[in-house]
Amino acid sequence: xxxxxxxxxxxxxxxxxxxxxxxxxxxxxxxxxxxxxxxxxxxxxxxxxxxxxxxxxxxxxxxxxxxxxxxxxxxxxxxxxxxxxxxxxxxxxxxxxxxxxxxxxxxxxxxxxxxxxxxxxxxxxxxxxxxxxxxxxxxxxxxxxxxxxxxxxxxxxxxxxxxxxxxxxxxxxxxxxxxxxxxxxxxxxxxxxxxxxxxxxxxxxxxxxxxxxxxxxxxxxxxxxxxxxxxxxxxxxxxxxxxxxxxxxxxxxxxxxxxxxxxxxxxxxxxxxx
Amino acid sequence: xxxxxxxxxxxxxxxxxxxxxxxxxxxxxxxxxxxxxxxxxxxxxxxxxxxxxxxxxxxxxxxxxxxxxxxxxxxxxxxxxxxxxxxxxxxxxxxxxxxxxxxxxxxxxxxxxxxxxxxxxxxxxxxxxxxxxxxxxxxxxxxxxxxxxxxxxxxxxxxxxxxxxxxxxxxxxxxxxxxxxxxxx
Numbered sequence: 234x235x236x237x238x239x240x241x242x243x244x245x246x247x248x249x250x251x252x253x254x255x256x257x258x259x260x261x262x263x264x265x266x267x268x269x270x271x272x273x274x275x276x277x278x279x280x281x282x283x284x285x286x287x288x289x290x291x292x293x294x295x296x297x298x299x300x301x302x303x304x305x306x307x308x309x310x311x312x313x314x315x316x317x318x319x320x321x322x323x324x325x326x327x328x329x330x331x332x333x334x335x336x337x338x339x340x341x342x343x344x345x346x347x348x349x350x351x352x353x354x355x356x357x358x359x360x361x362x363x364x365x366x367x368x369x370x371x372x373x374x375x376x377x378x379x380x381x382x383x384x385x386x387x388x389x390x391x392x393x394x395x396x397x398x399x400x401x402x403x404x405x406x407x408x409x410x411x412x413x414x415x416x417x418x419x420x421x422x423x424x425x426x427x428x429x430x431x432x433x434x435x436x437x438x439x440x441x442x443x444x445x446x447x448x449x450x451x452x453x454x455x456x457x458x459x460x461x462x463x464x465x466x467x468x469x470x471x472x473x474x475x476x477x478x479x480x481x482x483x484x485x486x487x488x489x490x491x492x493x494x495x496x497x498x499x500x501x502x503x504x505x506x507x
Numbered sequence: 508x509x510x511x512x513x514x515x516x517x518x519x520x521x522x523x524x525x526x527x528x529x530x531x532x533x534x535x536x537x538x539x540x541x542x543x544x545x546x547x548x549x550x551x552x553x554x555x556x557x558x559x560x561x562x563x564x565x566x567x568x569x570x571x572x573x574x575x576x577x578x579x580x581x582x583x584x585x586x587x588x589x590x591x592x593x594x595x596x597x598x599x600x601x602x603x604x605x606x607x608x609x610x611x612x613x614x615x616x617x618x619x620x621x622x623x624x625x626x627x628x629x630x631x632x633x634x635x636x637x638x639x640x641x642x643x644x645x646x647x648x649x650x651x652x653x654x655x656x657x658x659x660x661x662x663x664x665x666x667x668x669x670x671x672x673x674x675x676x677x678x679x680x681x682x683x684x685x686x687x688x689x690x691x692x
Contacts, residue, residue: 237684245680338683342676379658385665392672451659479660487668491675498679 244335248343261312269358291375296452298363303445307419310394313348315412318402337502379451393486396493403500444482556585558646571627579634583611598630625654
């Protein structure tokens, strides 16, 4: 049994390496990497050019930059995992790849892990550029400690978004449809559902895009921080908006990552290549 | 010509009564003071001479959930002790507590302390005195206090969640082999 498991692991690593090579050949990786560098740099250049002062604190500056972090994660996930499964079946390449002596599970898990590595690289680069900017503006000592917490949350959110995107890719036949559904689902549909639930005074704790608020909430100014379910910051019942609770948010992101990953793998393995 | 008898005697009598009454009114405050000084009760003119002289916190940069000791100093500038004083502590519109039955000595101070579990926000903390249940809002003291929110979450929790997710992925790779082995058995 151990030999079989070792073989499966080796096959998965092979799939990961092959997929990464594929990503590197495409321009997608370049586009995503460019976004990860250009987006935070704009927050540095534009105030300089417009002669506007930066945020008064390093926390505020990082929070501003990372406001776009979740968008970058969604864009990256759509680029790397949007067509990971549907593309194989649409272009009939599955007929070749699935006929190899490799297990289907190792092929699809390899594809997922390769997409995850690509998204993790982009998120890491985005945070690194942000931290370098903070050092340049405020000094090394002012780099917020909570940046690491925010970074880990961003990685966890990236796995949740990837699993959801992979799930869409495994149930939809067309690459365009699966990519667009995952992109608009995460950028628009889920945030709209969250907003509507908040209007109805129901906390949308189970929606993953709502939990993503934690990525920037950890930087909030003292006295106005989130971390409370009903009411967000401020005195009780002062506001009708909600902010995600930390533990619940982490659990929701982990649950999305695991559940949608398993469903996506099962559906991909059972999918007919013909 | 007839003369109304007694009419000339009524006017002086009325004048005398008025004079006595006016004299009594004029002497009344000093008589009260004398009585008051004798019994210890303050004169009406000195009642409002109480004020909150100082308001301070055990921690000026507290965090949400911490116990903060709020200290208020009541000052009595009058010459008489003031009894039955109460002091209400509040943040914004929310009352924390009211300390009752205080006595502030004449020309002296009285320190009052209460403990409050800090609530996150920038609050206007206030201490409002009252004598015999009548609040003296004009001599209340307010002070701003920012209570920092608790640090949101813990990096270890997120790290643990990430490890669980990644272990699930690894388990998913091994799962088919394990399943086959179990079926063969």
